[in-house]
Amino acid sequence: MNYLPGQTWSSQPAQHHHQFASASYNTDPSAHTSQPIVTGTSVIAIRFKDGVMMATDTLASYGSLARFMDIKRIEKVGENTILGASGDMSDWQYVQHTLDKLMLREQNENDGHILSPSQIYAYLARVMYNRRSKMDPIWNSFVLAGVDPKDGSPFLGYVDLLGTTYSASTIATGFGLHLAQPLLRKAVEGREDQIEEEEAKRILEECMKVLFYRDARSLNRFVIATVTKEGSKISEPYSVPTSWGFAEMLRGYGPQTQ
Amino acid sequence: MSDITTLNGGSCIAFKGKNCVAIACDLRLGNQALTVACNRDKVFKITDKTYLGMTGLASDVDTLRSAFRYRLNMYRMKEEREIEPETFAHLVSSTLYEKRFGPYFIEPIIAGLNSNNEPFIAAADLIGCLNFAKDFVVTGTASDKLFGMAEGLWEPDLGPEELFESISQALLGALERDALSGWGAIVRVITPDKVIERTLQSRQD
Amino acid sequence: MLGLQPGSSTVVPTSAPVGHRFEPYDSNGGSIAAVCGKDFCIIASDTRQSTGYSIQTRYKPKVFRLNDKATLATNGFAADAEAMVSRIRQRLEWYRHSHGRSMPLHAIARMISTILYGKRFFPYYVYNILGGLDEEGKGAVYSFDPVGSYEREFCRAAGAAQSLIQPFLDNQIMFKNQHSTPEHTVPKPGEMSLPDVLKIVMDSFTSATERHIEVGDGLEMFVVRTPPSAQGEAIGAASVDLKAMGGVEAVGGEDEQEEGAVMVIRRELKKD
Numbered sequence: 001m002n003y004l005p006g007q008t009w010s011s012q013p014a015q016h017h018h019q020f021a022s023a024s025y026n027t028d029p030s031a032h033t034s035q036p037i038v039t040g041t042s043v044i045a046i047r048f049k050d051g052v053m054m055a056t057d058t059l060a061s062y063g064s065l066a067r068f069m070d071i072k073r074i075e076k077v078g079e080n081t082i083l084g085a086s087g088d089m090s091d092w093q094y095v096q097h098t099l100d101k102l103m104l105r106e107q108n109e110n111d112g113h114i115l116s117p118s119q120i121y122a123y124l125a126r127v128m129y130n131r132r133s134k135m136d137p138i139w140n141s142f143v144l145a146g147v148d149p150k151d152g153s154p155f156l157g158y159v160d161l162l163g164t165t166y167s168a169s170t171i172a173t174g175f176g177l178h179l180a181q182p183l184l185r186k187a188v189e190g191r192e193d194q195i196e197e198e199e200a201k202r203i204l205e206e207c208m209k210v211l212f213y214r215d216a217r218s219l220n221r222f223v224i225a226t227v228t229k230e231g232s233k234i235s236e237p238y239s240v241p242t243s244w245g246f247a248e249m250l251r252g253y254g255p256q257t258q
Numbered sequence: 259m260s261d262i263t264t265l266n267g268g269s270c271i272a273f274k275g276k277n278c279v280a281i282a283c284d285l286r287l288g289n290q291a292l293t294v295a296c297n298r299d300k301v302f303k304i305t306d307k308t309y310l311g312m313t314g315l316a317s318d319v320d321t322l323r324s325a326f327r328y329r330l331n332m333y334r335m336k337e338e339r340e341i342e343p344e345t346f347a348h349l350v351s352s353t354l355y356e357k358r359f360g361p362y363f364i365e366p367i368i369a370g371l372n373s374n375n376e377p378f379i380a381a382a383d384l385i386g387c388l389n390f391a392k393d394f395v396v397t398g399t400a401s402d403k404l405f406g407m408a409e410g411l412w413e414p415d416l417g418p419e420e421l422f423e424s425i426s427q428a429l430l431g432a433l434e435r436d437a438l439s440g441w442g443a444i445v446r447v448i449t450p451d452k453v454i455e456r457t458l459q460s461r462q463d
Numbered sequence: 464m465l466g467l468q469p470g471s472s473t474v475v476p477t478s479a480p481v482g483h484r485f486e487p488y489d490s491n492g493g494s495i496a497a498v499c500g501k502d503f504c505i506i507a508s509d510t511r512q513s514t515g516y517s518i519q520t521r522y523k524p525k526v527f528r529l530n531d532k533a534t535l536a537t538n539g540f541a542a543d544a545e546a547m548v549s550r551i552r553q554r555l556e557w558y559r560h561s562h563g564r565s566m567p568l569h570a571i572a573r574m575i576s577t578i579l580y581g582k583r584f585f586p587y588y589v590y591n592i593l594g595g596l597d598e599e600g601k602g603a604v605y606s607f608d609p610v611g612s613y614e615r616e617f618c619r620a621a622g623a624a625q626s627l628i629q630p631f632l633d634n635q636i637m638f639k640n641q642h643s644t645p646e647h648t649v650p651k652p653g654e655m656s657l658p659d660v661l662k663i664v665m666d667s668f669t670s671a672t673e674r675h676i677e678v679g680d681g682l683e684m685f686v687v688r689t690p691p692s693a694q695g696e697a698i699g700a701a702s703v704d705l706k707a708m709g710g711v712e713a714v715g716g717e718d719e720q721e722e723g724a725v726m727v728i729r730r731e732l733k734k735d
Contacts, residue, residue, distance in 0.1 A: 135485060
């Protein structure tokens with residue numbers, strides 16, 4: 001089954017559960033092959049004047065079933081960093097635990113040093129790459145965003161199940177890569193240092209709306225998280241108004257013609 | 259590697275110049291990695307000032323060569339004049355598109371001077387999608403290398419001798435990096451009053 | 464779906480399991496090239512990173528400064544390239560700690576070869592070009608395949624647009640198919656001046672950008688040479704005022720801290 005670039009899950013979960021039970025597939029000991037089961041869709045994020053902003057909806061799907069409607073897909077990592085996840089939600093929760101342990105270990109050092117966004121990113125990228133090298137990937141695409149507490153520089157980075165990394169002023173995963181990324185680039189590229197917090201929020205809301213219109217695995221209930229040099233905040237889930245007026249005249253296909 | 263478009267190997271290139279055009283090809287005929295002949299000219303005279311280059315499956319090149327000869331003779335008899343290179347490009351295109359769902363495995367390029375002696379070049383894919391380029395066209399197993407060479411060496415308004423030099427360098431450079439093309443080359447520079455035809459020596463490996 | 468084979472009492476699967484096996488590799492596009500002269504070396508890459516038809520970022524460097532005399536260009540799977548470069552950097556640091564000097568270029572080349580071959584059965588999917596100055600201060604280029612075969616050359620292109628760039632360099636740097644005439648003598652390979660080589664490298668990448676979808680956005684050219692200050696009177700490549708070209712960033716050495724030993728020249732490429 002092919003998946004699109006940046007899309008790390010499929011809409012057909014566990015078709016062969018019964019096969020594993022009865023037949024002896026996967027006798028190859030090196031095949032830890034997994035597949036995403038409960039999945040989250042796009043993460044979108046942009047840079048703006050005072051820092052970085054990120055949005056995800058709150059849905060976790062089980063194949064085409066909208067299974068969990070109130071899942072947090074953006075979490076804080078320390079005070080100056082946020083992490084957004086798409087892909088497998090159990091792997092995502094495992095990564096949260098891993099990073100919680102990391103942050104706790106670092107805090108216990110009590111050496112006055114706290115990990116900067118780029119350091120957490122480097123750690124996460126190594127975890128992801130090491131697991132892909134064991135042929136046992138963590139089936140997610142992550143967007144990590146933050147502002148360095150020391151020099152106030154913004155950070156926005158991507159890392160996925162292959163360990164592939166990159167930074168850019170706009171990042172989108174999953175369906176967002178196809179639908180939102182062009183809109184984000186048009187709105188942000190070259191204007192990173194001019195966009196006010198309000199405008200950044202409007203840009204992301206517009207993209208979340210577009211995604212809700214066209215991504216079948218999405219929900220019009222999302223959170224927007226912001227990091228500035230003052231610290232990070234994650235909003236309560238909310239919706240944007242949508243209009244379906246264009247569908248008024250649509251009668252569908254086949255027998256339902258008029 | 260049972261791809262029939264690369265079975266015989268071979269490459270062609272055409273440059274547009276100032277009041278002249280050049281068209282060149284290699285001479286190899288192969289059977290996969292085995293070289294069978296090194297006198298396989300892939301450029302054919304259509305009229306005094308229009309030439310056609312074809313690369314791809316050698317048997318289809320032969321078939322199409324006679325198909326075009328027939329169609330050109332019909333054109334000459336009906337119209338009582340020589341075909342213009344642009345018209346000929348459309349003839350090539352429609353001939354190829356006739357076999358849209360069972361194509362000839364060749365990719366042609368056309369170079370010539372029209373009746374006003376304006377230079378004209380064009381290329382098509384195997385089902386006749388035309389590309390009227392302003393600068394150069396390439397085809398064959400070394401096409402990507404030819405693109406790299408031509409994009410770097412071509413410049414506008416070259417005279418016949420300069421055009422000969424740059425198309426030769428572009429072709430020879432590409433041939434040396436392509437295992438399926440080479441074993442000599444022929445360059446033709448078409449000018450209003452004559453066609454300069456030169457055979458180039460190249461590596462035999 | 465399980466099926467019983469006729470005449471057989473055991474259950475035999477008749478179809479392969481649905482779902483895909485994890486594919487640990489990706490191809491991230493882009494192209495790299497390196498050319499050396501008598502007393503300098505230029506190592507260049509575009510800065511686009513892509514997967515399939517989508518551009519991930521317009522700026523992700525593929526060329527890495529290793530020390531004052533060595534620069535490495537990587538191309539292929541970006542995650543492997545990064546992991547590999549960090550291993551190489553760690554080995555170079557260990558070498559400095561135990562030997563009190565930087566590892567010479569030919570030794571770095573052999574080390575990269577063994578690191579690559581060490582993963583012969585789960586290779587780093589990376590094409591490498593190592594450029595810099597050898598122990599005599601001469602420009603040098605080493606090129607590698609993903610499993611460690613390598614050779615020293617005057618110039619090399621690799622990556623998505625290798626087939627476009629390499630023949631052009633053969634012609635313009637190695638002077639292939641060019642013959643001397645009474646009026647004009649063709650120079651020997653590796654004797655071109657720094658500004659001339661820079662022009663050819665820039666042309667190579669603008670050409671590749673024009674005709675290859677995976678190449679574009681930005682160009683980074685690293686220039687490695689014996690810095691002007693170390694020689695007293697600046698001669699050869701050292702006398703070229705790169706800063707006058709604009710878009711030039713001087714990279715001071717991390718070990719010897721020599722200002723101007725490695726400089727990077729940045730240029731825009733088309734973004735479509």
